[in-house]
Structure formats: C-alpha cells, structure tokens
Amino acid sequence: xxxxxxxxxxxxxxxxxxxxxxxxxxxxxxxxxxxxxxxxxxxxxxxxxxxxxxxxxxxxxxxxxxxxxxxxxxxxxxxxxxxxxxxxxxxxxxxxxxxxxxxxxxxxxxxxxxxxxxxxxxxxxxxxxxxxxxxxxxxxxxxxxxxxxxxxxxxxxxxxxxxxxxxxxxxxxxxxxxxxxxxxxxxxxxxxxxxxxxxxxxxxxxxxxxxxxxxxxxxxxxxxxxxxxxxxxxxxxxxxxxxxxxxxxxxxxxxxxxxxxxxxxxxxxxxxxxxxxxxxxxxxxxxxxx
Amino acid sequence: xxxxxxxxxxxxxxxxxxxxxxxxxxxxxxxxxxxxxxxxxxxxxxxxxxxxxxxxxxxxxxxxxxxxxxxxxxxxxxxxxxxxxxxxxxxxxxxxxxxxxxxxxxxxxxxxxxxxxxxxxxxxxxxxxxxxxxxxxxxxxxxxxxxxxxxxxxxxxxxxxxxxxxxxxxxxxxxxxxxxxxxxxxxxxxxxxxxxxxxxxxxxxxxxxxxxxxxxxxxxxxxxxxxxxxxxxxxxxxxxxxxxxxxxxxxxxxxxxxxxxxxxxxxxxxxxxxxxxxxxxxxxxxxxxxxxxxxxxxxxxxxxxxxxxxxxxxxxxxxxxxxxxxx
Numbered sequence: 001x002x003x004x005x006x007x008x009x010x011x012x013x014x015x016x017x018x019x020x021x022x023x024x025x026x027x028x029x030x031x032x033x034x035x036x037x038x039x040x041x042x043x044x045x046x047x048x049x050x051x052x053x054x055x056x057x058x059x060x061x062x063x064x065x066x067x068x069x070x071x072x073x074x075x076x077x078x079x080x081x082x083x084x085x086x087x088x089x090x091x092x093x094x095x096x097x098x099x100x101x102x103x104x105x106x107x108x109x110x111x112x113x114x115x116x117x118x119x120x121x122x123x124x125x126x127x128x129x130x131x132x133x134x135x136x137x138x139x140x141x142x143x144x145x146x147x148x149x150x151x152x153x154x155x156x157x158x159x160x161x162x163x164x165x166x167x168x169x170x171x172x173x174x175x176x177x178x179x180x181x182x183x184x185x186x187x188x189x190x191x192x193x194x195x196x197x198x199x200x201x202x203x204x205x206x207x208x209x210x211x212x213x214x215x216x217x218x219x220x221x222x223x224x225x226x227x228x229x230x231x232x233x234x235x236x237x238x239x240x241x242x243x244x245x246x247x248x249x250x251x252x253x254x255x256x257x258x259x260x261x262x263x264x265x266x267x268x269x270x271x272x273x274x275x276x277x278x279x280x281x282x283x284x285x286x287x288x289x290x
Numbered sequence: 291x292x293x294x295x296x297x298x299x300x301x302x303x304x305x306x307x308x309x310x311x312x313x314x315x316x317x318x319x320x321x322x323x324x325x326x327x328x329x330x331x332x333x334x335x336x337x338x339x340x341x342x343x344x345x346x347x348x349x350x351x352x353x354x355x356x357x358x359x360x361x362x363x364x365x366x367x368x369x370x371x372x373x374x375x376x377x378x379x380x381x382x383x384x385x386x387x388x389x390x391x392x393x394x395x396x397x398x399x400x401x402x403x404x405x406x407x408x409x410x411x412x413x414x415x416x417x418x419x420x421x422x423x424x425x426x427x428x429x430x431x432x433x434x435x436x437x438x439x440x441x442x443x444x445x446x447x448x449x450x451x452x453x454x455x456x457x458x459x460x461x462x463x464x465x466x467x468x469x470x471x472x473x474x475x476x477x478x479x480x481x482x483x484x485x486x487x488x489x490x491x492x493x494x495x496x497x498x499x500x501x502x503x504x505x506x507x508x509x510x511x512x513x514x515x516x517x518x519x520x521x522x523x524x525x526x527x528x529x530x531x532x533x534x535x536x537x538x539x540x541x542x543x544x545x546x547x548x549x550x551x552x553x554x555x556x557x558x559x560x561x562x563x564x565x566x567x568x569x570x571x572x573x574x575x576x577x578x579x580x581x582x583x584x585x586x587x588x589x590x591x592x593x594x595x596x597x598x599x600x601x602x603x604x605x606x607x608x609x610x611x612x613x614x615x616x617x
Contacts, residue, residue: 038396040531088582094396095342099538100581102531107574114568220526224407227400235396261415268408272389275401279393 008136010257011250016142016211018249019149023204024222025229025241026156027078027197033173033236034193036094040101041081042201043219043226044108045074049202050214051116054123063126067206074202075195077108082194087187105219112216120215145207152200153242160238169193173236225252228267232274234284244282300463303546304456316444322556323451324512325536327458329548331505332533334462337543338471339498340478341395345402346533348409349503351525352382353510355413358427358520359420366434368441372511379507383500391495406530414522423522430518441515451512458505463545465501474498506533535577541590550589 024046031039049070057066081104089097127144130137160166169189172179180186205218212218229248233240248267255263274282311319328350335341356378357371365371390401413421421427433442440446465471473494476484481491514520523529532555540551558576562569580588 032396036396038399085578085582095336095399095534095542096538096581098342098344098399099531099535100578102535103574103577103581105574106570107572107578110568110571110574114571224404228404231397231400231404261411261418264411265408265416268404271401271404275393275397276389279397281397 004134005136006257007254008133009138010253012138012142012146014250014253015246016145016249017253018246019146020204020208021222021225021229021249022149022242022245023152023200023207024226025233025245026152026238027200028226029230029233029236029238029241030169030193031197032230034169034176035086035090035190037086037090037097038094038101039194039197040098040223041104041108042078042197043223044105045077045198045201046205046222047112047214047216047219048077048108049074049205050123050209050218051112051121051205052202053206053209054116054121054214057123063124063210066123067203070206070209071199071203074205075199078198078201079191079195081198082191086190086194090190109216109219116214116216118216120213122213123209125210141210148203148207152203153238156196156238165189165192225267228271231281232267232271234281237281237283240281240283300456300460303549304452304459307455307549308452311448316448318556318560320444320448320451320516322552323448323455324509324516325556326549326552327451327455327512328506328509329533329536329540329552330455330458330462331502331509333537333540333543333548334465334505335498335502336534336537337547338466338474338478339495339502341391341495341499342399342534343402344399344530344534345404345406346503346506347525347529348402348406349379349383349506350510350513351406351409351413351520351522353379353507354514354520354524355421355427355510356507357511357514358429361429361432361514362427363420366432368433368436368515371433371515372508375511375514376504376508379504379510380500383503383507387496387499387503388492391492391499403530406525410522410525413525421522426519426521426523428519433515433518442518444516447516451516454508454512458508459545466545470494470497537587539577539580539587541587541593544587544589544593546593547587547589550592551587554588 024042028039028042031037031042049067051070052073053063053066053070055066056069057063060066085100085104086097089100125139125141127139127141129140131140131143132138158166160170168179168184169192172184172186172189176186179189205214225248229241229245232247233242233244247270251266251270252263255266278284307319307323310322314322328346331349332343332346335343353375355375357375360371360374361368386405390398393401414423430442435442439450441450465474473484473489476487476489477491477494484491484494510524513524536551536555537548538551539555540547540549555573558573559569562572566572
C-alpha cells in the first residue's frame with residue numbers, strides 16, 4: 001500500500017491540479033452552455049496568461065502582479081476574440097465555430113512563438129515555504145492555488161445566483177430565445193461570458209506557470225483533460241465542472257502513485273463509463289437544446 | 291449521360307493530380323495524396339452523416355500502428371501490412387462505434403478528441419515496451435521489395451497511392467448515389483423522420499462511422515508504409531483538428547473538397563514554413579478569415595462558378611463524346 005506521506009502529498013497535488021483544471025473548464029463550460037461554442041481558444045488564453053505572468057513577474061519582480069496581468073490579458077483577448085470573430089458566426093453550425101476557435105488557437109500560438117520564442121521559460125514561485133501536516137511537508141503555494149479556485153467558484157456562484165446579469169445568464173443557458181424575448185441583450189451576455197472565461201483561463205495559466213515551465217504548447221498539453229472534465233461534468237453545468245475537475249485531478253494524481261502510465265488514461269475510462277450510463281454527463285441536463 | 295459526366299470529372303481530377311507529380315516535388319505529392327485520403331473519411335463523416343470528429347488522428351494512429359506492428363514484428367510485405375492496418379481500423383471502430391454514435395454531436399466531437407489523446411498516451415507510455423515510446427518504430431529497411439509496384443520506392447508508391455485514392459474516391463461517389471448514402475444524409479437532416487421510414491438511425495450511423503474510420507485507418511497504414519516509421523506524434527493533440535480543418539477548408543460534403551483542401555492546407559504549410567518559418571501564425575489567422583468569409587469552403591465556392599463557366603462547353607463535349615461512341 002502507499003505510505004501516508006505520499007498519499008497526503010498526492011491528494012494535495014490532485015487538489016491543486018483539479019483547481020487549475022477547474023479554472024479552465026469553468027469558462028469553457030459557461031461559454032458552451034451559453035453560446036453552444038466549443039471554444040478551443042481558451043487554451044490560448046491559458047498559455048497567454050502563463051507568458052504574461054512570466055514577463056510581468058520578471059519585469060516587476062512581483063509574481064502576484066504578474067498573475068493579475070495574466071488574468072487581465074486573458075480577459076482582454078477573450079473579449080477581443082468575441083467581438084471580432086465570434087459575434088459574426090454565432091448563427092453557424094457548431095463545427096464552424098469549433099474550427100474558427102482552432103484557428104485562433106494556432107494563430108495565437110504562432111504569435112506567442114514570435115514574441116517569446118520556442119524555449120520553455122521558468123517562472124519562479126512566489127512562496128517557497130513548506131508547512132508540516134502530520135509529518136508531511138506541503139508546499140504552501142499549492143494550498144494557495146486550491147484556496148484561490150475555491151474563491152473563484154464562490155465568486156462565480158454569487159455572480160450567477162445573486163446578480164441580475166448572472167441570473168439572465170443562467171436563464172439564457174436554459175433558453176436563449178426566451179431571454180431575448182424578454183428584452184435582454186443576449187450579445188452583451190455573450191461578451192461578458194467570454195471575458196470571464198478568458199480571464200479565468202489566463203489566471204489558470206498564470207497560477208500554474210511556477211509549477212511547470214511556460215512553453216508555446218502548454219495549452220495543447222491540458223486540452224484533452226479539460227475537455228474530458230467538461231464532458232464528465234456535463235456541458236454547461238458549473239457544479240458538474242467543479243465535481244469532475246477534482247475527480248479527474250485526484251485520479252491523475254493518485255493514479256500516478258499506483259501505476260504511472262495508466263494514470264493519464266484513467267480519466268478517459270471514467271468518462272466512457274459515465275457516458276455509457278448517462279450520455280449527458282454527471283450534471284448535464286438532457287433538455288438543453290438549441 | 292450523367293454517369294459519363296461524373297466519370298469524366300473524376301478522371302480529370304486525378305489526371306490533374308498525376309500531373310502534379312511532374313510539377314511538384316515527389317514528397318509533397320505523396321503527402322498530398324495521403325492527406326486527401328485521410329480527409330475523405332472525415333469529409334464523409336462530417337458532410338454526409340453530420341458528425342464532427344476531432345479524433346480522426348486516433349484512427350489514423352490505429353491504422354499506422356496496425357501496419358507498423360506487422361512490418362516490425364511479423365512480416366515484411368507492405369501490402370499485407372496495409373491490410374493489417376485496415377483490419378485494426380475496422381476492429382477499433384467497431385469497438386468504440388456503438389458507444390460513440392449514440393452521443394449528441396457536441397459530445398461526439400469531444401469524446402473523439404479524448405480518444406485521440408488516449409491513443410497517444412497508450413502508444414507513448416503504456417505500451418512503450420512494444421512501441422518504443424517517443425522513439426517510434428523504424429522499419430523502413432524491413433519493407434520488402436514487391437514485384438509489381440515496389441512500395442519501398444517513393445515514385446512507385448505515388449502510383450499506388452494515386453490508385454488507392456482514386457478507388458476510395460469512387461467508392462464514396464458510389465455510396466453517395468446509393469440508398470445508404472441517402473439514408474446517411476437523412477439521419478443528418480431529420481432523425482425522427484427516418485425512424486418512420488423504417489430505418490434505424492443507430493445502424494446507419496454505425497455503418498457510416500465504421501466506413502469513415504476504416505478509410506482513415508487506411509490512410510494511416512499508407513502513411514506508415516510511406517514514411518517507414520511510426521511514432522505517437524501522429525496523434526498528438528496539436529494535430530487532432532487537422533482533418534476537420536482540411537475538410538471545411540475544401541468544402542464540407544463536396545466530392546473534390548478533400549483534395550482541394552489538402553492541396554491548399556499542405557501547400558500553405560509547406561510554403562510558409564519554408565519562406566516565413568512561423569506557419570502557425572498565418573495558417574491560424576488565415577483559417578479564421580476563411581471561416582468568416584463563408585462556410586462553403588474553397589471548392590464549395592468555386593464549384594458553382596466553374597459549373598456556370600463550363601456548363602455549355604461541358605454539355606457539348608459530353609454530347610459529342612456520346613455521339614462519337616455511337617458512330
């Protein structure tokens with residue numbers, strides 16, 4: 001059996017991985033639920049967030065300022081992509097928007113390669129302290145990531161349930177025509193959702209940057225996991241995304257302790273199993289149609 | 291008459307492809323033909339059945355590894371190797387098909403994407419003992435020279451690939467004209483109605499899924515024989531949307547679309563990476579512009595124009611052609 005220290009650090013590793021996944025997947029899920037756009041370009045905002053975090057933290061010497069700048073960069077990029085590109089193609093079939101988002105993704109990767117080069121760049125962690133929990137040294141930075149993603153979930157929950165814009169957004173996820181019929185400008189909702197999604201992806205990239213190195217392909221590395229999370233949780237469901245991202249994070253992390261090569265594949269097995277039982281994912285509503 | 295006309299179009303298209311062999315360097319022409327076979331499967335799935343699949347490289351890799359295992363461990367006949375790849379493609383798509391085709395379209399796209407990544411990890415890590423992980427399987431030297439068409443030589447491989455592409459193309463043309471093709475289109479357009487007509491959506495979709503992915507596996511098998519090595523890179527996440535991109539670029543559901551799309555995509559990629567170096571930038575934003583311009587793709591836009599331009603000459607040519615035969 002696995003010894004305790006390894007288990008505790010494994011669980012923590014899974015939690016922080018799940019948090020990063022959650023930050024990315026929640027935007028994706030929101031964008032899909034609202035606009036039926038499978039937005040591959042979120043992965044670009046993730047890489048962009050990582051790179052901006054790198055540059056700003058090198059220039060100013062403050063990592064948190066960098067992460068904030070990364071989040072802002074992601075949000076601005078998401079907003080720009082929505083206004084310039086998606087606004088013109090919402091009416092189209094889902095495959096066209098998906099291809100367009102792929103175009104933005106690889107075009108953006110090209111831009112990143114142009115500005116920052118191909119070499120992976122290291123970002124220094126802001127907090128090097130480790131604390132001792134039941135005899136296991138735990139890096140505080142990972143705890144901070146978990147805490148921040150908890151805050152983000154709380155914020156998103158408050159936004160969707162306590163503000164009028166958020167309520168309109170939830171209603172639009174259920175039925176966009178009715179919301180439009182009530183006189184609400186749904187295109188403004190779309191822009192808000194895209195900005196939030198881009199910002200969260202940028203934040204995820206910035207927060208994850210110290211744990212890995214930033215490189216142009218970093219978005220593509222997490223692509224499959226993020227999409228698996230969105231499928232397992234059910235497209236368009238925030239709660240489902242939360243549950244499934246921590247599920248996948250733990251499976252990857254603890255699976256690595258048991259048998260490393262299979263750990264990367266285990267989420268896929270879970271996904272197949274869930275789709276076999278419930279084709280719409282854990283919390284996906286079968287009524288969602290457009 | 292109409293049969294004659296489309297055969298003419300078919301022959302013309304492939305005569306032009308054969309001409310490319312003279313104009314363009316050989317590796318490029320080979321790559322182009324292989325990629326258009328690859329895109330044909332995706333074109334059928336997307337244009338006829340309405341399934342967008344972001345996981346085509348998974349089936350490509352299945353075909354490629356099926357061939358590679360045969361050529362590396364068992365035999366050295368490339369033709370048998372390609373058959374092994376096709377068999378692997380059929381088996382895998384029959385195994386995953388019943389589960390996948392039940393899903394909604396958006397889920398279908400993502401599940402296939404996940405499958406591609408799983409195949410990647412499977413080949414890179416889990417089966418590393420027999421696939422040698424990232425180093426890949428090298429078997430170029432173990433491919434035996436075959437009597438009629440020697441597949442280990444690129445120039446003769448080109449002829450073989452051209453014949454195969456022609457056969458695949460004609461096969462899809464045949465399906466388009468058959469009742470099964472009509473059924474596929476019907477499940478795309480209205481799945482409730484086709485139940486009332488007494489057909490099963492599930493079995494039509496499953497058949498179409500298996501046909502399309504076997505084509506993809508065939509392309510993978512031919513890639514394996516052509517390149518002489520296979521590595522997990524073939525199904526990496528960065529490459530997953532390529533066939534869909536090519537299909538849409540060429541024009542979804544059109545018969546010449548995959549060829550035109552492959553020509554433009556591979557050509558641009560080749561040219562840009564030679565001249566400019568940073569192909570992603572231009573391809574990516576070019577793609578966005580093309581998507582914004584319209585959803586018909588290049589061939590879908592060109593076809594009506596060409597038809598208008600050539601309609602008079604084409605009909606008169608066909609009539610004289612028939613008249614000439616009867617004399």
